[in-house]
Amino acid sequence: MEWITITVDEKKRQVPANLSILEACRESHIQIPTLCHDPELTDSGACRLCMVEVEGARGLVASCSTKVQKGMVIRTNTPEVREARRTILELMIANHDIDCLTCEKMGNCELAQYAYEYGVKKDVFQGQKREDEIDDSNPFILRDLNKCILCGKCVRACSEIQVNNVLGYVNRGFESRVGPAFNLPYGKSECVFCGTCLAVCPVGALTEKKMIAGGRPWELKKVRTTCPFCGTGCGFDLNVRDGKIVGVTTDASAPVNGRFLCVKGRFGIDLVHSPERLTTPLIRKNNELVEAEWDEALELIASKFKEIKNKYGADSLGALSSARCTNEDNYVMQKFMRVVIGTNNVDHCARVCHAPSVAGLATSFGSGAMTNSIKEIPDSKVIFAIGTNATEAHPIIGTKIKQAVRNGCRLIVVDPRRIELVNHAELWLRLKPGTDIALINGIMQIILAHGWEDKAFIEERTTGFENLRELLREYTPDKVSKITGVPEEQLYRAAEIYACAERAQIFYTLGITEHTHGTDNVMSLANLAMLTGNVGKENSGVNPLRGQNNVQGGCDMGALPNVYPGYQQVTDPGVRRKFEGAWGVTLSAQKGYMIPDMFEASLAGQLKAMYIMGEDPATTDADSNHVRRGLQALDFLVVQDIFLTETAKLADVVLPGASFAEKTGTFTNTERRVQMVNQAIDPVGNAKADWKIICDLAAIMGHHFDYEAPAEIMKEISSLTPQYAGIRHERLGIKGMQWPVFGEDHEGTPYLHKDKFTRGKGLFMPIEAAYAKEMPDEEYPLLLSTGRKLQHYNVSTLYSASLFEHAPEELAEVNPLDAEKLGIKDGEIVAVASRRGEIRSRIVVTDKVLPGMVFMTFHYKDAPANFITSGACDKVSGTYEYKVCAVKIKKIEE
Numbered sequence: 001m002e003w004i005t006i007t008v009d010e011k012k013r014q015v016p017a018n019l020s021i022l023e024a025c026r027e028s029h030i031q032i033p034t035l036c037h038d039p040e041l042t043d044s045g046a047c048r049l050c051m052v053e054v055e056g057a058r059g060l061v062a063s064c065s066t067k068v069q070k071g072m073v074i075r076t077n078t079p080e081v082r083e084a085r086r087t088i089l090e091l092m093i094a095n096h097d098i099d100c101l102t103c104e105k106m107g108n109c110e111l112a113q114y115a116y117e118y119g120v121k122k123d124v125f126q127g128q129k130r131e132d133e134i135d136d137s138n139p140f141i142l143r144d145l146n147k148c149i150l151c152g153k154c155v156r157a158c159s160e161i162q163v164n165n166v167l168g169y170v171n172r173g174f175e176s177r178v179g180p181a182f183n184l185p186y187g188k189s190e191c192v193f194c195g196t197c198l199a200v201c202p203v204g205a206l207t208e209k210k211m212i213a214g215g216r217p218w219e220l221k222k223v224r225t226t227c228p229f230c231g232t233g234c235g236f237d238l239n240v241r242d243g244k245i246v247g248v249t250t251d252a253s254a255p256v257n258g259r260f261l262c263v264k265g266r267f268g269i270d271l272v273h274s275p276e277r278l279t280t281p282l283i284r285k286n287n288e289l290v291e292a293e294w295d296e297a298l299e300l301i302a303s304k305f306k307e308i309k310n311k312y313g314a315d316s317l318g319a320l321s322s323a324r325c326t327n328e329d330n331y332v333m334q335k336f337m338r339v340v341i342g343t344n345n346v347d348h349c350a351r352v353c354h355a356p357s358v359a360g361l362a363t364s365f366g367s368g369a370m371t372n373s374i375k376e377i378p379d380s381k382v383i384f385a386i387g388t389n390a391t392e393a394h395p396i397i398g399t400k401i402k403q404a405v406r407n408g409c410r411l412i413v414v415d416p417r418r419i420e421l422v423n424h425a426e427l428w429l430r431l432k433p434g435t436d437i438a439l440i441n442g443i444m445q446i447i448l449a450h451g452w453e454d455k456a457f458i459e460e461r462t463t464g465f466e467n468l469r470e471l472l473r474e475y476t477p478d479k480v481s482k483i484t485g486v487p488e489e490q491l492y493r494a495a496e497i498y499a500c501a502e503r504a505q506i507f508y509t510l511g512i513t514e515h516t517h518g519t520d521n522v523m524s525l526a527n528l529a530m531l532t533g534n535v536g537k538e539n540s541g542v543n544p545l546r547g548q549n550n551v552q553g554g555c556d557m558g559a560l561p562n563v564y565p566g567y568q569q570v571t572d573p574g575v576r577r578k579f580e581g582a583w584g585v586t587l588s589a590q591k592g593y594m595i596p597d598m599f600e601a602s603l604a605g606q607l608k609a610m611y612i613m614g615e616d617p618a619t620t621d622a623d624s625n626h627v628r629r630g631l632q633a634l635d636f637l638v639v640q641d642i643f644l645t646e647t648a649k650l651a652d653v654v655l656p657g658a659s660f661a662e663k664t665g666t667f668t669n670t671e672r673r674v675q676m677v678n679q680a681i682d683p684v685g686n687a688k689a690d691w692k693i694i695c696d697l698a699a700i701m702g703h704h705f706d707y708e709a710p711a712e713i714m715k716e717i718s719s720l721t722p723q724y725a726g727i728r729h730e731r732l733g734i735k736g737m738q739w740p741v742f743g744e745d746h747e748g749t750p751y752l753h754k755d756k757f758t759r760g761k762g763l764f765m766p767i768e769a770a771y772a773k774e775m776p777d778e779e780y781p782l783l784l785s786t787g788r789k790l791q792h793y794n795v796s797t798l799y800s801a802s803l804f805e806h807a808p809e810e811l812a813e814v815n816p817l818d819a820e821k822l823g824i825k826d827g828e829i830v831a832v833a834s835r836r837g838e839i840r841s842r843i844v845v846t847d848k849v850l851p852g853m854v855f856m857t858f859h860y861k862d863a864p865a866n867f868i869t870s871g872a873c874d875k876v877s878g879t880y881e882y883k884v885c886a887v888k889i890k891k892i893e894e
């Protein structure tokens with residue numbers, strides 16, 4: 001970088017040559033007022049408040065849009081400059097409502113701040129005021145254009161950060177307005193309610209609806225924490241007043257997302273104070289759940305667990321831990337099952353989600369986590385996004401992928417649905433669901449046929465290549481094209497774009513894992529990356545986007561039936577000895593049940609009791625009727641949740657856990673970043689932190705887990721988990737740390753497998769194409785695929801009043817050709833049936849789905865998709881095939 005000397009306010013300063021005057025002054029701690037400049041947006045020069053005097057220039061210049069030059073002499077605060085600024089402020093105020101006393105933005109308004117600084121006390125010009133109606137068309141954002149100063153930050157943020165271009169300018173002169181095209185209200189526009197516009201608006205034009213009951217800035221306590229929804233791991237500040245959360249605000253210091261969030265993180269946190277929160281333990285008496293004291297509930301559980309253990313053995317008890325809970329909660333849960341009960345029967349929702357990633361990548365690379373970091377995404381050269389709907393399921397990552405494309409990255413999307421990323425892609429491979437292995441094998445065959453493979457990488461860093469080469473011979477482009485429905489020419493283009501790039505990275509999610517061949521799918525992607533040398537450096541790798549806020553952590557903590565914390569095998573005697581030493585007990589050498597096996601074991605009379613924390617399998621596991629039968633067959637069921645879920649309704653005892661806002665601990669995001677969750681409010685009612693409940697129960701059962709606070713649990717975790725060796729709460733700060741952190745002087749690891757794979761050499765696995773277990777047939781002619789929508793999170797955001805109001809019902813997607821065949825119309829409610837059950841749903845007729853395909857979410861109570869999904873699982877990982885089953889649609893006769 002070139003440095004030059006300039007003179008600012010009579011002092012010489014060294015500044016980088018590529019900066020604007022405004023930025024250069026800020027670097028030198030000289031504040032220049034501005035209402036339209038934002039360090040993360042392009043400059044528009046709209047407000048002109050940043051005017052300064054530059055020697056030799058004619059008139060004053062806008063410092064945000066003028067670059068510094070060698071020898072420039074700048075004055076930022078002369079009487080003329082101040083006078084010009086005051087006039088600009090007076091002109092702004094001439095058109096602006098001055099209802100500052102009741103304005104939502106009071107205390108945070110930049111216009112008011114400058115008016116104060118420049119002594120603008122009243123509306124001197126008595127200008128014409130706008131009389132626009134307030135836009136109240138949505139549950140989240142209030143738009144009051146009477147206060148808009150046309151700085152255009154919202155427009156630029158929508159286009160440059162969110163890459164959505166929903167906002168723009170309409171009309172000219174006094175009639176100028178910013179907002180959605182045709183000045184539509186927000187609620188009727190294409191807005192995704194990420195609230196980025198809110199975060200950058202300097203005045204009271206855009207304010208948060210919920211904040212109206214919020215309070216003035218000086219009344220609010222801000223507590224930095226980590227979002228409890230998806231695995232992206234966004235940071236934000238909970239705004240607390242009088243012991244209640246009244247809003248969420250963001251800050252540039254958050255390492256993953258900076259000031260930007262999605263609709264759920266910004267607006268869905270109201271669920272913490274939902275009137276439906278569990279606030280006290282419940283015990284089943286006369287077949288009804290009635291309120292109870294903690295002592296009574298815990299003593300009942302302890303005595304039942306002991307009784308069952310004594311009668312049927314430790315392996316007749318099982319637990320589900322929770323990817324929604326902290327690492328500390330999960331660590332204590334698996335320790336409870338292993339130490340107090342004496343079984344490895346502990347699992348969690350990674351099983352139904354990314355267990356194929358853990359198994360597949362561990363086989364190919366030796367470690368089953370995302371190889372690279374989120375911050376690398378905008379600089380990618382090529383992104384291969386397969387089976388991942390990132391803009392809805394990991395919105396901040398989706399946004400970064402769109403930014404990458406804007407920066408010149410070539411995007412290939414492989415997905416049967418027309419998801420938003422398709423609009424940004426150079427190439428869309430619209431494959432038939434479940435045909436990914438054939439597709440990847442086909443692409444690899446083309447790569448080899450053209451000699452595009454990375455020979456040196458294969459030679460030096462991998463093993464097993466010959467087996468793969470042999471297998472690939474069969475996967476000729478014409479054959480693969482017939483299987484997948486993807487034209488041959490597109491296969492060639494995908495192969496060329498991916499293999500010939502300087503660097504290319506793969507992102508994938510459940511479109512890959514939730515199949516009966518999910519682990520094979522993952523290993524196929526690992527093959528593709530190794531074949532082209534795209535692992536072990538920045539912007540290249542194999543990146544599973546982990547789903548839940550702490551599913552990475554749940555796995556790291558050993559809430560799995562085959563491994564202790566840090567993926568250390570329960571069957572390895574050396575490892576077992578280490579944990580026996582640390583925990584002071586003899587441990588079981590027998591692997592535990594995976595989730596689907598637990599329900600089978602219950603039905604077979606082998607599993608008698610379950611302890612389920614923070615999971616709702618009665619709704620979210622496939623084939624709900626079967627799962628519910630399994631739960632009902634238990635002698636004793638304990639559910640620990642923050643709401644009375646469908647699973648909790650079947651329980652003998654229900655325990656109220658504290659939500660993320662009410663406890664301290666850590667979540668580990670998809671890029672292995674361990675981040676602090678900080679307690680902002682007291683637990684609601686009599687709820688207690690999950691780790692504390694488990695420790696209390698352990699104590700009654702004669703095992704004292706002596707932790708004063710979660711920081712002590714983390715100390716124990718790091719002493720036993722090599723990847724977490726250097727992690728301490730005190731070290732995490734705002735930025736967190738990415739594991740492996742080998743010791744207290746190690747700073748963490750942004751990307752994996754740099755010079756060597758975790759397992760040594762990367763392993764090529766020859767993978768034969770495989771297809772879904774249940775395909776459409778005459779009786780059930782449609783293929784049902786299930787997944788997510790942006791506005792809801794699994795089955796737990798229905799308790800957010802604002803998110804629910806925004807997206808109140810299921811809209812099953814049906815292709816126009818099928819709708820016509822079936823004689824059903826957009827908006828109609830139909831019956832969707834499979835061999836396992838029947839549900840009702842409203843439909844939307846759209847070519848987002850292929851002909852012959854139906855897409856539904858599983859978010860809604862009155863269209864519970866899992867009553868019809870198939871319970872078929874991946875053999876290796878036990879993950880359900882949520883992405884393919886056969887259904888029929890029936891018209892409902894009135």
Ligand SMILES: Nc1nc2c(c(=O)[nH]1)N[C@H]1C(S)=C(S)[C@@H](COP(=O)(O)OP(=O)(O)OC[C@H]3O[C@@H](n4cnc5c(=O)[nH]c(N)nc54)[C@H](O)[C@@H]3O)O[C@H]1N2
Nearest residue numbers: 230387389393433434509510511547787788790792793794
């Ligand atoms: N808004 C929101 N975000 C969430 C969640 C949520 O419930 N709501 N849940 C979180 C969780 S737990 C998870 S695991 C993640 C999941 O995140 P994603 O996996 O991205 O979400 P899904 O909608 O399940 O499906 C992913 C994509 O796979 C495609 N697909 C389906 N079948 C196939 C196939 O056979 N091959 C290919 N190549 N693609 C296919 C679908 O069309 C869809 O676009 O999201 C997390 N984030």
Ligand SMILES: Nc1nc2c(c(=O)[nH]1)N[C@H]1C(S)=C(S)[C@@H](COP(=O)(O)OP(=O)(O)OC[C@H]3O[C@@H](n4cnc5c(=O)[nH]c(N)nc54)[C@H](O)[C@@H]3O)O[C@H]1N2
Nearest residue numbers: 324353614615616620640641642657786794795796858882
């Ligand atoms: N049809 C279909 N079904 C699916 C999928 C699909 O794609 N299609 N995806 C699957 C996937 S990937 C996943 S991960 C699962 C998710 O399935 P689940 O894990 O069952 O669903 P969640 O809504 O994430 O919430 C789990 C529970 O945790 C509770 N909870 C939240 N925070 C806390 C806390 O701090 N303490 C306690 N004790 N409880 C808490 C919530 O109230 C909720 O009841 O769903 C699966 N189900």
Ligand SMILES: [Mo]
Nearest residue numbers: 353354547548
């Ligand atoms: Mo998930």
